[in-house]
Amino acid sequence: MGASATTVSGGRSALERSPLSRLPDQLLQWILTALAAAILVLIGYFFVRLIGQSSTSINHFGFSFVFGNNWDAAHNIFHALPLVVGTLVTSAIALLLGVPVAIAAALFLTEICPRRVRGPLAIVVDLLAAVPSVVWGLWGVFVLAPKLLPAEKWFASTFSFIPWLGGGTVNLYNYFIAGLVLAIMILPIVSAIAREVISTVPSQDKEASLALGATRWEMIRMAVLPYSRSGITGGAMLGLGRAIGETIAVVLLIGSNPILGKHLFSPGYSLAAVIANEFGEAANEPIHKSALFEAGLVLFILTLLINIAARWFVSRGTHGKRVAGGAMTGVMLEET
C-alpha cells in the first residue's frame, strides 16, 4: 500500500476531514455553548438591572425598607414590613394546610392505592397544577371567599381568646383565604415530589418492618417516612418558593391593605401583590417605582435562596437522581 492510495490532492489523507467539513460541527458546538452560557449571563444581567432600578429606594430607605412598618404611597414612605409579613404569613398558611395533605396523598398513592387506580388518580392530582393562577383567583373571589365567610366568622368569634388566630373583624379577603388558595396551588408540586421520593424507598426496608409484624401504617412510619424525610422537606420548600412568588391569586384574595393585619382574617398585602397593584400608579413617581423594584428584588432573592436550599434537600433525599425538575414540568416523562 503506497501513500498514493490514501492521499488526495493537496497531500491530505483521505481519512482526514477537510477543515471546511468540520465547520458545521464547530459552529454547532459554539452556538450551543453560547446559548447555554447566555442563560447564566441572563440571570446575572437581570440581577444587575434589578439592583440598578432599586438603587434609589435602597439608598433612600436602607434597612428600614425591610424592617420598617409603614407602606405609605401617599407620602412616599416605603417600608415594606407589612408586605414581607404578608408574604410569609400566607406562605406559612399554605405550607401548614397544603404540605400534610400533599404528603398524605402521596403516601396513599404510592403505598396503599390499588395499582389499577394509581395511574389515573395521580394524573388527576397533577392536573391541579394545570389550572392557571388567575382561574384560582376567579374561583376564590366569587366562590370560595363568600362561601367560607360564615365559617371564618364563627372561627374568629369562637376562638377569640387565641391571639391573632381568633378575634378581630373578619374581612372577605384576608390572609387566611389567600393562604388557603395558595395551599391548593402548591399541593400538586409537593405531592409529585413526595411521590417520587417515597417511591425510592428500598423495598428491603419495608420488608424488614413487615417481617417484624408491623401493620401497614407502622411500616410507613418505620421505613418510609424516615427515609423520605430529606426529600419531602425539599419538596415542601419548593412549594414554599411557589407560594412566596405567587402574584395573581394573592393579589385578588389578600385584601390589598398596606397596613399590617392584626388577625388571621384581617386583610393584608404581599410583596408580589403590591407590585401588581401599584405598578400603574407608580409609573410617574420614581421613588415609588424604585420601591416596587426593590420589593421585586427582595422577592427574587428570597425565591432563589429557597429554591437552592430546596434542591439540596431533594437531591439528598433522592440520593442524586434528578427528580425535582420532572415534577415541576408536571408529567412523568421518565418511565421510572
Add this chain to the structure above:
Amino acid sequence: MSAARMSLSTLPAVSPRRRRTDRIMRGLLVLATAVALVPLVLVIYYLLKKGLSSWTSGGFFSSDPNGNFFGNPGGIRSAIFGSLEIVGLATAIAVPIGIAVALYLTEYGRESRFADVVRYFVDVMTGVPSIVFGLFIYIVLVIAKVGGAFTGWKASLAVALLMLPIVVRSAEVVLLLVPSSLREAALALGAPRWRVIARVVLPTSVSGLTTGSLLAVARGMGETAPLLFTVSTAFALTGNLSHQMNTLPVQIYTDIQSPRNAIEARAWGAGLTLVALVLIFNLIARLISSRSRMA
C-alpha cells in the same frame, strides 16, 4: 419459648389499639387524597356552571370587549387571539433555544463543570416567580421604550423566559433517553456530529420533545403577571405584535375586579376558555407521550 401447644386461641393478638391506629391512619390517607381532589372538582364544576352560559351567549367569541360602562360589555375575541399570538411567538423563541440548550447539555456537556452549572441554574429558574420575568423585560425593554412601550412581542419574550426552563428540562430528559449506542453507531459510520444530531438524535426524540414543549405552552398560556408589565392590555383585536394587545389571563384579571355582573359572567366564560385551552394542550401532550411509549 413456651412448650404449650399453639392454636388459634393462643395466637398473641395484635393489640386492638394498633389495629385501630392502622385503620384510622389509612383512612386519613384516603381522606387526604379526596381532599386534594375536591378543589379541582369544584373549580371545574363552577367553571362549567357559570362559564357555559357565557359561551352560548351571542357574540362571546366573535366580539371584542368594548369597555362600555353600560350594556353589553362585549366578548373575548381579542383576548383569545392575543393570547394565541403572544404564546405562539413565545413558543417559537423558547422551544428552539430550549432544545438547543438541552442538546448542549446532553451532547457536549455530560462531563463538563460548566454544563453542571448551567443545568443547575436552569433548574433553579423553574422556581422563579413569573412576575420576575415580567419585571425583567419591563426594566430592559419597556422603560427604555425599545420599539414602543407595551408591545406584544415583549410579552412574548417574558413568556418565553418562563417557558424556557421547562423546555430545557423536559428536552434534556428526553434526549438522554436516546441510547448512546445509536449515537455511537452513527458516529462510527463517519457521520459528523451535527448530522448525528439532526438525523438520529432529534428524530428519535421528536414525540418527547413535542410533549415537553406542549406542557411549556400550557404553562405559558396561563400566566398573567408577565403580561401585566409587558403588553398591558387593550380592547381591540389586533394582529400586530408591536402594539398593546389583549390576552385571556389579563382580561380575566381585569374582569374579576369589576363590580358588574355581566362582566363577572364574562370572566367565568373566559376562565372556562382558558382552562379548556390549557387542558387541551395537556391532553395532547399526554396522548403523544403515551402513544410513543406504545409504539
Add this chain to the structure above:
Amino acid sequence: MIPPETTSKEPTEVSTRPETGHTQVSPRAADRSRRERTGHGVEVRGLNAYYGAVHAVRGFDIDFPANEVTAIIGPSGCGKSTMVRCINRMHEEIPGARAEGTVKLDELDVYHPQVDVTAVRRLVGMVFQKPNPFPTMSVFDNVAAGLRLTGTRGVNLKDRVHGALRAVGLWDEVSGRLDKPGIGLSGGQQQRLCIARTIAIEPEVILMDEPCSALDPVATLKIEELMDELKERYTIVIVTHNMQQAARVSDTTAFMLSGELIEHGGTNDIFTNPGDERTERYVTGKFG
C-alpha cells in the same frame, strides 16, 4: 460428592414426596428429644404459591422439625425463597401474588381466615439475603424496633435488646456504640444485627433467605455458628444455594426443583445417599 461432615450416623430411612410427607426423625434430633423440646415445628400441607398466573410453588408438603435447622436447596429460580416466604405470609405482599394451603404451627394454621397476618409474623421471623438494618436508626433502635411495636418500654426493652445482642454474639463489638447508626457496621455485623432484631421479639420459627450470600467467609462462619446455638430455642429454616453450607449447618435438608419438593430427609443422607436421581444430580454438581 460432598464429603459427609461431623460424626458418623446410623443410616436412616429417607422418605420422598410420593409416599408420606413426614420425615423420619434423624438421630441428632432424636438425641434432642430426650431433652425437653422447647420449640415448635412447622407442618406444611398442599402449599401452592402464584405470581399472577405463574405457578411458582406446587403442592408442597413438608415438616420442619422443632429445634432443628432445615435447609432448602435447589437451583436458582426453583421457588425456594417463594416457598419460605409463604411461611410468614410475606409472599402475598407482592402485588399480584397469592398462596393457598396450610402452614401449621401445632394446631395454628397461619392461613386460617381469622388469623391476623401481622400476628403471624411475630411468630415467624425472617432474615433476608441482603442485611437490611433500618438506615435511619441506631443499633439499639434497630434491635428494639420490633419490641417497640408491641409497646415494650423502659428497662424491659433495654434488657431484651441487650440480651438479643448478646445472643448473636454482637455485644462485645457494639456495646460502646449502641446509639450509632446501624448501617455503620460491617456487612457481617449488620446481618447479625438483623438476626438480633428478629430474635428480640422471640418468635418460634426463624426463616433465613440466603442470609450469608452477601457476606465474606469469616462473617459467614460466625453466622453458621450462631445458627447452631439458635436452634436450641428456635426452629430454623434456611434457604441456601451453597450446598456445603447446607451440609454444615442443617439437620434436615429438602431439595426443590421447579416449585416442587423432590426429596427431603436427614442432611447426611441427602448428600451421601440421595433417593431421587435428580437430587443426586444436583448434589453432585451435575447441574444447578
